[in-house]
Amino acid sequence: MFSLATIIELIKTGFGFFQKKQESKDELEAQNSHEQNEITLEETRKGxxxxxxxxxxxxxxxxxxxxxxxxxxxxxxxxxxxxxxxxxxxxxxxxxxxx
Known part of the structure; x- marks a missing residue:
């Protein structure tokens, strides 16, 4: 029914999905950290x-x-x-x- 190539392709797609999800999570955390740093800098400028x-x-x-x-x-x-x-x-x- 399924060939070995199809199963391998499904596994690659699954791993690619989880890797992209982890990368997007890391990017979101970096963006949040950058935004928090900007807020802190702005508050520091205010006095x-x-x-x-x-x-x-x-x-x-x-x-x-x-x-x-x-x-x-x-x-x-x-x-x-x-x-x-x-x-x-x-x-x-x-x-x-x-x-």
Whole structure:
């Protein structure tokens, strides 16, 4: 019914389809990365952005927990600590380590 050449041709076509699909996926990821870089560059040109403000706020929270609270504790004043689990997650994503 099917000849060996037909089966081989079908296999080649199938592999070609998956290779093209992988290439298009890689191209899409590269395009998205390029677009994100363009957005970041545009925000940088504008000056102070919400990302920078968020970075400063999160950095202050970490500073408060690790520096301010212990200094005031030495003076006898107990301040409440802010849970850092979510702060670390957002800070890492903001820096670009999370995907």
């Amino acid at each position: 102070f952005t919400w990302r920078q403000m968020l970075g400063y706020v999160l950095t202050f929270i970490v500073f408060y927990n690790y520096v301010v609270i212990p200094i005031f504790a030495l003076m006898g004043l107990v301040l409440p600590a802010i849970p850092l689990d979510e702060v670390w997650k957002v800070l890492i994503i903001l820096i670009g380590g999370g995907s």
